[in-house]
Amino acid sequence: MKIIIYFGHHKVGSTALQTYLARNTLPLLREGILYPAVESQGMSHLLAQAAGVQTKPDLSCMNLREPHNALAFRMLATKNNGKTPAWHGALPGLPAMLTTLRHQVEVLQPHTVILCSEVFSNFGHGHEDLIQKLHHLFPDAEQELYCALRRPDEYVVSWYGQRLRFGQKPRALSDGAALASTKGIHFDYQKVVEPWARIFCGAHMHLRNYNDILSAGGSVQDFIDQVSCKFPANLPQHGPSNSGIPRAAYEIVRRANHELSSENAGQMRRFFLDMPTSQLPVQNRDVELLGEGTRHDLAERFKPIHDYLNKVTGEVAFFPDIDEMRIARPISEQEATARMLDSLVPDTLQSDDLRIFVSQLKQILC
Secondary structure, eight states, X not given: OEEEEEOOOSSSSHHHHHHHHHHTHHHHHHTTEEOOOOSHHHHHHHHHHHTTSSSSOOTTOHHHHOHHHHHHHHHHHHHHTOOOOGGGOSOOOHHHHHHHHHHHHHHHOOSEEEEEOGGGGGGGTXXXXXXXXXXXXXXXSEEEEEEEEOOHHHHHHHHHHHHHHTTOOOOOGGGTHHHHTTTSTTTOHHHHHHHHHHHTTTSEEXXXXXXXXXXXXXXXXXXXXXXXXXXXXXXXXXXXXXXXXOGGGHHHHHHHHHHSOHHHHHHHHHHHHTOOGGGOSSOGGGEEOSOHXXXXXXXXXXXXXXXXXXXXHXXXXXXXXXXXXXXXXXXXXXXXXXXXXXXXXXXXXXXXXXXXXXXXXHHHHO
């Protein structure tokens, strides 16, 4: 038996890959490929499909779509005496989840097991014992690893948007938030990769540049192309992926998270998440959120990390376009924010509180 572990990173298409695996769990299983459930809710949805009660997977069920995120969060919570995210609901204890996983392997006898979670990337920084636990889960299995990495300046900006989307209240990227992220797994990719490479010594590890993934057709196609598993042809690949807040709206949402009630801030976030790309006054690729000074500092701090990736992969430059980290985008955050505010039609906002908030921001920022 072979076990393939996708251990991240964040913001590189993991949701699309998990959606593909969840949508096609039963067809894959018929071919000997197991994307296992880890708790009763996900298992119940799979049983409903197998029994014909559900004609198609309910991909709104987080524990069906992203079961190994639930597993990873439970592993972290068990170690740290913490809580798992509310969106996964009430999860069983870790021993029960691992037993559920093992029983499926024992009963179904797959030739390949796929565990897929971007949250696994968090294990590399101070949680090596959790990587060991996964390594020992099926000690006699052939092991294979896959990790996708995004050029760090692009990643820092994208992850910051994810934090805003979750309602967090960070400083602006240009006000220190970008440099504050450089010590952890959201910038130091060596901390992500090295413990997995060491603990899974001898396992075939695919380290993939996000640009190459996009060129291959996206996260699903690249995973299928790279790992040593023959997937059935003609299974549907396309599905929902994480939507993002437009970069021209980052500062508006950041201030909303700080200044508005949680309900109103949530409405503000949803407004921008639902905004069609055709309505954006500035395209994401043109907005500069870091500033030249921060870009220079990030590039210098990333040099030894990039050297490590080059050494591990044997490539001259894992990120061939790494020098573009230093190049600022053409439209400043201030200008992009002002254009976004000017483009907003008050009547499209859900409440008087939001209309007042936007009106006040226009006076301050425009």
